[in-house]
Amino acid sequence: MGTDGSDSAVRAALWAADEARRRSAVLRLVHGYAMPERGYPRFLVPMRALRNGLRAQARTALHTTSEAVRAAVPGIEVETRVIEAPPTVALLRESHGALLTVVGSRGLGGFSGMLVGSVAMALVGHSRVPTVVVRDEHSRDPAHRSLPVVVGVDGSPAGSAAVAFAFRDASARGVALTAVHVGKDDHSSPSGTESDRALLSERTAGWQEDYPDVPLEQLVITGHVVRTLIEVASRAQLLVVGNRGNGGFHGMLLGSTSRSLVVHAPCPLAVVGAESATGTPTA
Numbered sequence: 001m002g003t004d005g006s007d008s009a010v011r012a013a014l015w016a017a018d019e020a021r022r023r024s025a026v027l028r029l030v031h032g033y034a035m036p037e038r039g040y041p042r043f044l045v046p047m048r049a050l051r052n053g054l055r056a057q058a059r060t061a062l063h064t065t066s067e068a069v070r071a072a073v074p075g076i077e078v079e080t081r082v083i084e085a086p087p088t089v090a091l092l093r094e095s096h097g098a099l100l101t102v103v104g105s106r107g108l109g110g111f112s113g114m115l116v117g118s119v120a121m122a123l124v125g126h127s128r129v130p131t132v133v134v135r136d137e138h139s140r141d142p143a144h145r146s147l148p149v150v151v152g153v154d155g156s157p158a159g160s161a162a163v164a165f166a167f168r169d170a171s172a173r174g175v176a177l178t179a180v181h182v183g184k185d186d187h188s189s190p191s192g193t194e195s196d197r198a199l200l201s202e203r204t205a206g207w208q209e210d211y212p213d214v215p216l217e218q219l220v221i222t223g224h225v226v227r228t229l230i231e232v233a234s235r236a237q238l239l240v241v242g243n244r245g246n247g248g249f250h251g252m253l254l255g256s257t258s259r260s261l262v263v264h265a266p267c268p269l270a271v272v273g274a275e276s277a278t279g280t281p282t283a
Contacts, residue, residue, distance in 0.1 A: 001102045002091045002119060003029050005061030008104035012134035013065045015268055016102040017073040019132075022172055025099055028079040029065055031058040032090025051084070058082040072140075088122040095129050100270075102132045105262070124243050124258050124271040130165055132238075133262050133269045148176040148217070150236040152229050152257070153203050157274035158242025160203060165272045166240040167207040167214055173237070176215040179204050180232050183222045196220045226260045233267050240270045 001016040003009040020027040033054040062080040083090040095101045103120045123131045151166035170177040183196040197220050221228050233239040241258050258271045
């Protein structure tokens with residue numbers, strides 16, 4: 001879990017803490033900072049003093065976040081890491097062997113002048129474990145816990161990994177799963193073609209057998225991919241997509257879809273790569 005101590009990061013940490021408790025995992029809070037390589041007037045503040053200041057800022061951010069987490073989710077095990085590296089590099093390094101990487105949708109620049117949105121955008125394209133982006137609007141209202149998980153389904157390897165992740169997560173949460181395939185809008189049928197429906201059924205069939213406890217709703221909807229997923233996810237507690245596709249979302253690579261959803265998703269967004277592994281009990 002990447003944090004800069006901002007309100008956005010604290011909200012993301014609370015989401016990650018709930019998830020860690022659900023999975024009986026350790027929550028690791030990470031703050032990365034980078035020393036300026038050039039253009040810094042060293043005569044104003046020596047590099048050693050600057051490094052000490054950045055580390056003190058990092059420790060303050062971690063303390064703020066960890067205290068908020070412990071107050072809201074008693075009993076959870078929390079680790080903290082301060083890493084001298086650009087935030088994306090720090091989080092990618094710390095994600096090895098983790099279950100998830102979690103970030104807020106934006107921050108205060110506490111990540112050495114980089115908004116968390118920029119970090120999130122980089123992570124969804126490069127992380128080998130699922131990355132969850134928690135929007136500022138996310139609420140921990142207990143009523144939201146009964147909402148379904150929504151997964152965008154296409155024919156790509158990353159899309160298949162997203163379906164697997166979504167079934168496991170819906171089962172762990174004890175909620176229904178809504179699987180959505182967005183077909184090409186040719187104005188002939190709002191519910192897609194026969195091949196669209198066959199693809200969705202094929203991609204969910206095996207997992208439905210493995211998770212019979214998960215009520216499954218399958219939706220084939222023609223239209224614009226991002227707008228359709230946003231509309232369906234407005235009634236969800238989590239939206240899951242692959243990090244890139246192969247054109248299965250007619251005319252739009254899932255990479256561009258996932259980038260748009262990082263900015264616009266109405267609920268927490270999980271972006272899953274084809275190479276995502278199950279990992280060990282660390283979130």
